Amino acid sequence: MKPIAFIRASGSHLPPRVVDNHELSQSLDTSHEWIVRRTGIVKRHIAENHDTTSGLATIAAQKALDNAKISAHDIDLVVLATSSPDHGFPATAARVQAELGISKGTAFDVQAACAGFIFALQAANNMIRLGQASRALVIGSEIFSRLVDWQDRSTCILFGDGAGAVVLDSEYVEDTSFPSLKRGIVECTTRVDGTGYHKLFARSGLGDLHANSDIHKHGVFMNGASIFKAASSLMAEGVSSLINKHQIHIQDIDILIPHQANLRIITSMASSVGIPEKNIVVTVDKHANTSAASIPLAIDHAFNQKQLKKGQNVIITALGGGIAWGSALIKT
Ligand code: ACO
Numbered sequence: 001m002k003p004i005a006f007i008r009a010s011g012s013h014l015p016p017r018v019v020d021n022h023e024l025s026q027s028l029d030t031s032h033e034w035i036v037r038r039t040g041i042v043k044r045h046i047a048e049n050h051d052t053t054s055g056l057a058t059i060a061a062q063k064a065l066d067n068a069k070i071s072a073h074d075i076d077l078v079v080l081a082t083s084s085p086d087h088g089f090p091a092t093a094a095r096v097q098a099e100l101g102i103s104k105g106t107a108f109d110v111q112a113a114c115a116g117f118i119f120a121l122q123a124a125n126n127m128i129r130l131g132q133a134s135r136a137l138v139i140g141s142e143i144f145s146r147l148v149d150w151q152d153r154s155t156c157i158l159f160g161d162g163a164g165a166v167v168l169d170s171e172y173v174e175d176t177s178f179p180s181l182k183r184g185i186v187e188c189t190t191r192v193d194g195t196g197y198h199k200l201f202a203r204s205g206l207g208d209l210h211a212n213s214d215i216h217k218h219g220v221f222m223n224g225a226s227i228f229k230a231a232s233s234l235m236a237e238g239v240s241s242l243i244n245k246h247q248i249h250i251q252d253i254d255i256l257i258p259h260q261a262n263l264r265i266i267t268s269m270a271s272s273v274g275i276p277e278k279n280i281v282v283t284v285d286k287h288a289n290t291s292a293a294s295i296p297l298a299i300d301h302a303f304n305q306k307q308l309k310k311g312q313n314v315i316i317t318a319l320g321g322g323i324a325w326g327s328a329l330i331k332t
Contacts, residue, residue: 001172005128005136006184007332008070008169010302013056013288014045014162021157030153040263044288045161047143053097054086055161057141060296061100064137068167075167077133079118079124080147080293081140083321084147085109096139105133109169113200114259114320115190116140116292117164118328122188123315136168140292147202149219158261159220160288164296165189179181181331183310185309187242188328196230196323199223207235227319232268233260235317238327239273242315250274255308259318260284260294269317281307291320308332 004236021032021045037043047056057080066071078100079094093107112119117140124136141163166186168294178186200222210217235258243250256275258266260283270280281302283294290297295316302308314331318324 001174003128003131003170003218004176004181005125005168005170007069007330008167008294009064010164010166010300011060011065011067011158012162012164012297013059013063014297015047015051015056017046017048018043019036019046028153028156030157033259035157038264040284041157041288042285042324044211045162046145047161051143051161052086053082053084053141053143054099056143056161057092057139057165058099058167059098060141060163060288061075061096061137063102064167068169070135071166072100072102072169073103074135075098075100075137076106077124077127078135079110079120079136079138081110081112082118082122082142083111083113083202083291084143090143090225112190112192112324113322114261114289114291114294115297115318115322115324115326116320118188118316118318118326119190119324121185121328122190124168125185125188128168134170137165138168138296139165140294140296142290142291142293147220153218154221154224155220158289160290162290162293162297163286163294164300166296166299178248178329179329184247185329186329186331188326189238189242190324190326192322192324194322198323199226199323205286212232228265230264230323231259231265231319232272234319234325235259235327236272236318238270239315242327242329246257248313252313253279253315254301254312255281255302257277257281257295257298257302257314257316260287260298260309261289294318
């Protein structure tokens with residue numbers, strides 16, 4: 001018998017303040033029509049000054065624990081994906097662990113920009129499969145509104161704030177292969193191509209040459225067209241390679257949850273893998289791009305809408321700065 005990890009429940013939290021495209025167009029040379037046509041985004045949630053990335057994460061994680069009907073004391077691993085941590089150190093996961101009253105195990109952050117949740121899921125899944133943890137919280141939490149330059153219309157309109165979390169539980173099974181697995185994370189794959197580092201990055205960190213200058217102190221820098229192409233093709237490639245490896249057909253996938261960056265990226269990727277629109281979870285219209293929080297927010301939304309149910313074959317896929325990307329095949 002070997003341990004495997006399965007998603008027991010999810011939770012999410014969005015800061016209550018909603019900023020729609022009409023509000024943005026009052027302070028920026030943009031329009032609701034342009035943003036919807038080029039991105040599919042209608043509105044986004046924006047954190048208040050008193051909000052923290054750990055605070056959003058703690059609320060989402062507590063909701064996931066409540067939905068899983070387990071106590072924080074049963075959690076022995078917290079993995080948190082974020083590009084907007086509370087501090088340079090310690091890990092934001094440590095703060096969330098303390099806030100939740102978790103008194104055992106370990107906690108750490110993962111940074112892979114918009115693909116962060118899949119990297120975090122991979123780490124937690126591997127630790128559970130190695131017997132190093134038994135119950136994990138995997139969280140994506142971001143306050144991207146503090147990273148973007150609100151004068152830069154080509155990037156600031158794309159992002160929003162929020163947090164999502166899943167509780168990973170474990171069980172022992174004879175056969176860990178798909179489709180024998182009744183439920184669980186079948187496989188998580190991640191990739192990085194660091195030669196794409198400057199295609200998408202946020203302001204300088206303390207270790208950069210520009211740390212003490214005014215250059216790169218604000219904003220997100222993005223080669224939009226190049227990221228668009230990479231996201232559409234590499235997320236599609238990730239889905240196809242999981243399907244091929246596990247010898248299933250795209251028709252066997254009940255639900256696809258892609259990173260929510262841009263509706264045009266989602267539809268282009270979906271049409272190249274041949275999955276019908278009704279099988280794709282879309283939240284980008286309501287949440288915009290919440291980076292590492294986008295997939296767990298979409299998972300929780302889909303569970304709440306009953307689009308995602310127990311016993312389904314699900315693929316999640318994401319791409320972000322790095323360039324980092326990853327996909328996972330999950331039986332819910
Ligand atoms: N409102 C109005 N006009 C705008 C805006 C805006 N908010 N932003 C740019 N424009 C203008 C540009 O100035 C340009 O004007 P010009 O033709 O007079 O020079 C025109 O619109 C077209 O600009 P493009 O950058 O070519 O617009 P494009 O159609 O490529 O859309 C976008 C830009 C939406 C950013 C697109 O490139 C994209 O979605 N890229 C993917 C990037 C992404 O989603 N990044 C998120 C992080 S990475 C990730 O999560 C995968």
